[in-house]
Amino acid sequence: MEIVILLIKVFVVFNVIMGLASICTWVERKGSALIQDRIGANRAGAFVETDVFLLKPVAFVVRWLGILGVINTLLCDAVKAIFKEDFVPEGTSQFMHCLAPFMAVLPVFVSFAILPLAPDFEVMGYHIRPQLATIDAGVLFLLAMGSIAVYGVALAGWTGNNKFSLLGGLRASAQMISYELAMGLSIVSVIVMYGTLDLFEMVKAQSSVWGIFQSPTAWLSFIILFIVGMAETKRGPFDLPESESELVAGYFTEYSGMKFLVFWLGEFAEIALFSAIIVLLFFGGWNIPFVQLPEGAWWAALIGHLVLMTKIMFFCILQIVIRWTLPRFRYDQLMNLGWKILLPIAMVNLMIVAALKVF
Amino acid sequence: MVPVTYYLTLSALMFTLGIVGVVIRRNAIVVFMCIELMLNAVNLSFVALSRLVGNLDGQIAVFFVMVVAAAEAAVGLAIIISLFRSAKSVETSDANQLNG
Amino acid sequence: MTALFFLVALVLLISAVGVVASRNAIHSALFLVGNLMSVAVMFAMLNAHFLAVVQVIVYAGAIMVLVLFVLMLLNIKLENQPALGKLVIGLAGLGGLAFLWMMVPLLQRSFAAIPQSAVDVQGSVREVGKLLYTQYVFPFEAASLLIMAAVVGAVMLAKRRYRA
Numbered sequence: 308m309e310i311v312i313l314l315i316k317v318f319v320v321f322n323v324i325m326g327l328a329s330i331c332t333w334v335e336r337k338g339s340a341l342i343q344d345r346i347g348a349n350r351a352g353a354f355v356e357t358d359v360f361l362l363k364p365v366a367f368v369v370r371w372l373g374i375l376g377v378i379n380t381l382l383c384d385a386v387k388a389i390f391k392e393d394f395v396p397e398g399t400s401q402f403m404h405c406l407a408p409f410m411a412v413l414p415v416f417v418s419f420a421i422l423p424l425a426p427d428f429e430v431m432g433y434h435i436r437p438q439l440a441t442i443d444a445g446v447l448f449l450l451a452m453g454s455i456a457v458y459g460v461a462l463a464g465w466t467g468n469n470k471f472s473l474l475g476g477l478r479a480s481a482q483m484i485s486y487e488l489a490m491g492l493s494i495v496s497v498i499v500m501y502g503t504l505d506l507f508e509m510v511k512a513q514s515s516v517w518g519i520f521q522s523p524t525a526w527l528s529f530i531i532l533f534i535v536g537m538a539e540t541k542r543g544p545f546d547l548p549e550s551e552s553e554l555v556a557g558y559f560t561e562y563s564g565m566k567f568l569v570f571w572l573g574e575f576a577e578i579a580l581f582s583a584i585i586v587l588l589f590f591g592g593w594n595i596p597f598v599q600l601p602e603g604a605w606w607a608a609l610i611g612h613l614v615l616m617t618k619i620m621f622f623c624i625l626q627i628v629i630r631w632t633l634p635r636f637r638y639d640q641l642m643n644l645g646w647k648i649l650l651p652i653a654m655v656n657l658m659i660v661a662a663l664k665v666f
Numbered sequence: 667m668v669p670v671t672y673y674l675t676l677s678a679l680m681f682t683l684g685i686v687g688v689v690i691r692r693n694a695i696v697v698f699m700c701i702e703l704m705l706n707a708v709n710l711s712f713v714a715l716s717r718l719v720g721n722l723d724g725q726i727a728v729f730f731v732m733v734v735a736a737a738e739a740a741v742g743l744a745i746i747i748s749l750f751r752s753a754k755s756v757e758t759s760d761a762n763q764l765n766g
Numbered sequence: 767m768t769a770l771f772f773l774v775a776l777v778l779l780i781s782a783v784g785v786v787a788s789r790n791a792i793h794s795a796l797f798l799v800g801n802l803m804s805v806a807v808m809f810a811m812l813n814a815h816f817l818a819v820v821q822v823i824v825y826a827g828a829i830m831v832l833v834l835f836v837l838m839l840l841n842i843k844l845e846n847q848p849a850l851g852k853l854v855i856g857l858a859g860l861g862g863l864a865f866l867w868m869m870v871p872l873l874q875r876s877f878a879a880i881p882q883s884a885v886d887v888q889g890s891v892r893e894v895g896k897l898l899y900t901q902y903v904f905p906f907e908a909a910s911l912l913i914m915a916a917v918v919g920a921v922m923l924a925k926r927r928y929r930a
Contacts, residue, residue, distance in 0.1 A: 733913065
């Protein structure tokens, strides 16, 4: 029975990742069209007609999905990617070239294992804690995974075997290790604030007041983490590693077909991951303001899960809107922001939080 | 429960590989990596012995070894970069001049 | 548990051999990453959870990324000198074996005499942190000074010198 529960948890977590990533893909495609005053994908499936009476509702749904671009962005893109030629550049190890996309995606997917996705509940006599792995180090595990994520990118840039890929890989790894420091410090200040490493306990501590209002400087940690999140996903104004006007596509220039799709999926999963971390740390997780859900009921857990997903989607959409609004930073501006602005602010913030905790 | 001796044997093997690497490799960065290998072998035996003895002092020692390794990486790589600037190579046999 | 140990030990030894034996320095570095990760798994198996995480953050996440970064920046691929003679490699191997032979009695006698402690130490974040900030607080502060010196030293060494 324990194994069955574990398998169900794995299934649910995997679906949450895939669901969030695919919704983000759709929002990115249609949302960017909305922002740029275009229409966006609206062709595939939009002209499905049928004469069979029973199939009319199906055709109606397909037509609307097509007009909204869902079929185009989710189905057609995937099928196209699967059938494209799988290209490996000359002069690199084929194994390394295949390894890179997985190294880029693995840490993101593994990080989801420790995120609590709903309040704990009891069903059929089993007490279920909707978190795949409960480990002692808790939030530190997220930092560890974040630091491994650099390898996929660096490897992709190196195995591309051309200068643009290598430059993209170098830029990406430099950017990621620079911003990791500020991320670590702001997460440490959150740990000091709650006095625990366990994400589950952190969300429980926010049942009456959201984390962002619990300490006078919590909003500073939130802003730092949000900026760092956008820099770590290498999007938004921080997309120097893949800047198409300078480096073709940066570190994944040489990737095509399914391997490119894996990078693409990892990028959106990472957006969802950072949104989830922000929601769990600062915005109350599954807690609804001024409403107290009963503890232990399965329907309360379901509502909590939906609330959590809604909040996560809000931050995903916010990141996508920022990505399509702001122009790209210059490289020195990027480094100055990371080292001379975010890092000192994060340090001072940590000191303030620690001082408030002690006195 | 795996006996502690297994961990110690593994650590000895790893340490030996590190020594052999330092002796036979001539790329300064690879030599540096072999030193890291040796440090890790020692760390492993520290943690294993910490369990054997039953207190945490060994783990604290590993923490400080990691601190030293991080400092060593920063300075060592800086030295390798300045070696590359003066000798145009990172082979240890090319670093044979006193003035740079 | 024992099966897991032997599996991880195998990965650890193969990757350690890979570090020493591969001609390409970047392959060496990637093998070393595999090695460090399996050491982290070993730490977790020995209940040193905090050290396992720190191992990943510090070694795999910081030191090895720095090494890879330097390797890519300098763009050195193969060692450009002819490989060492078989004689030298053989001698080095013999030296290694001699070293191992020296360790064997040490492993057999010294540690077999110490009884396995009944207390199963848990290297959780709380326990290690408590020890680090009470009994070992002075070395901890000294370590921060060491890192400060290393940062300054690294900047001074890697900075381009302008000849007067």
